Amino acid sequence: MKRLNFAWRLFATGFSFAVFGLGGLILGLFLFPLLFVVVRDDRNRQAVARSLISKAFGAFVWMMKSLGALSYQVQGAEHICSNRSQLIIANHPTLIDVVFLVSLFPQTNCVIKEAVTRNPFMRSTVAAANYISNSETHELLQSCVARLKGGESLLLFPEGTRTTKGSQQLEFKLGAASVAVDSEAEILPILIRCTPPTLGKHEPWYKIPPRRFLVSIHILGPTSVGQLVPGNASPRHMKRALNKALLNIFSQALS
Amino acid sequence: MNDDQLFIKIKEILVKQLEIDESVVTLDANLYEELEIDSIDAVDLMVQIKELTGKKIPPDQFQKIRTIADVLEVLSRL
Numbered sequence: 001m002k003r004l005n006f007a008w009r010l011f012a013t014g015f016s017f018a019v020f021g022l023g024g025l026i027l028g029l030f031l032f033p034l035l036f037v038v039v040r041d042d043r044n045r046q047a048v049a050r051s052l053i054s055k056a057f058g059a060f061v062w063m064m065k066s067l068g069a070l071s072y073q074v075q076g077a078e079h080i081c082s083n084r085s086q087l088i089i090a091n092h093p094t095l096i097d098v099v100f101l102v103s104l105f106p107q108t109n110c111v112i113k114e115a116v117t118r119n120p121f122m123r124s125t126v127a128a129a130n131y132i133s134n135s136e137t138h139e140l141l142q143s144c145v146a147r148l149k150g151g152e153s154l155l156l157f158p159e160g161t162r163t164t165k166g167s168q169q170l171e172f173k174l175g176a177a178s179v180a181v182d183s184e185a186e187i188l189p190i191l192i193r194c195t196p197p198t199l200g201k202h203e204p205w206y207k208i209p210p211r212r213f214l215v216s217i218h219i220l221g222p223t224s225v226g227q228l229v230p231g232n233a234s235p236r237h238m239k240r241a242l243n244k245a246l247l248n249i250f251s252q253a254l255s
Numbered sequence: 256m257n258d259d260q261l262f263i264k265i266k267e268i269l270v271k272q273l274e275i276d277e278s279v280v281t282l283d284a285n286l287y288e289e290l291e292i293d294s295i296d297a298v299d300l301m302v303q304i305k306e307l308t309g310k311k312i313p314p315d316q317f318q319k320i321r322t323i324a325d326v327l328e329v330l331s332r333l
Contacts, residue, residue: 236272
């Protein structure tokens with residue numbers, strides 16, 4: 001029975017990857033370029049594009065759940081706020097966590113790898129949604145701060161990439177903390193657990209876990225730099241102190 | 256601005272904004288190992304230099320910089 005289940009989930013996972021790829025291709029080649037023609041206003045088009053992506057991601061997650069490849073639970077949904085700009089900070093254990101987060105936060109901005117932004121099949125999608133491209137560090141950080149101040153929410157992974165499997169300690173780079181301090185935005189920490197772990201860094205899609213995996217998303221209450229790092233130090237000092245404070249929260253909760 | 260004046264200005268940035276001890280800031284001190292700046296400091300430094308000189312150091316040249324002397328050399332070639 002277990003082998004049958006394994007075989008089924010292997011098929012379901014492969015099938016899901018194929019659907020994601022094909023779906024992305026069709027949306028990227030037809031729907032989003034069309035959006036540029038149909039919706040002329042930039043702000044409107046951005047909102048529509050992000051909404052479409054979010055819904056597609058939501059449908060994708062539903063499909064994977066229906067196929068029995070994964071299950072999920074969300075705690076703290078009451079903290080999701082669509083009319084306020086929030087800096088969403090999450091750990092990044094698996095490939096699929098972004099899909100969940102974008103479906104939960106439709107209008108959030110994201111940082112996209114340059115390889116994806118340049119990809120001809122994804123270019124229109126990223127452009128229509130007006131996501132931030134991961135370019136040179138200084139410009140990237142400045143863009144993040146500017147967009148937050150402009151009223152958009154932004155999703156950042158302080159790890160900078162997916163968690164390295166087997167690493168003893170979580171490692172947070174300074175970028176997210178730097179953006180938090182410079183933008184003075186409300187911070188929404190989100191703890192993500194994937195049990196058993198799968199779709200991690202360097203893991204091929206076919207290395208599926210021994211049983212259906214659970215993605216648990218725990219949205220903590222909104223906080224701020226002032227709450228996490230009391231006192232009045234220099235921005236430079238605050239960025240490092242904030243990073244430590246965030247790392248502490250995540251490390252303790254996820255251990 | 257000549258190199259001496261530039262050095263003084265950059266030293267000021269390192270001391271005031273990056274909170275580095277004035278006595279260790281020399282032309283040849285290794286920014287990362289001796290002055291202990293990290294990647295975000297480096298970014299902040301480049302932003303300040305751009306504001307100071309109007310010149311933006313391209314990322315690939317930025318990667319090779321280790322000392323203030325290196326910074327001055329890169330700037331003189333821009």
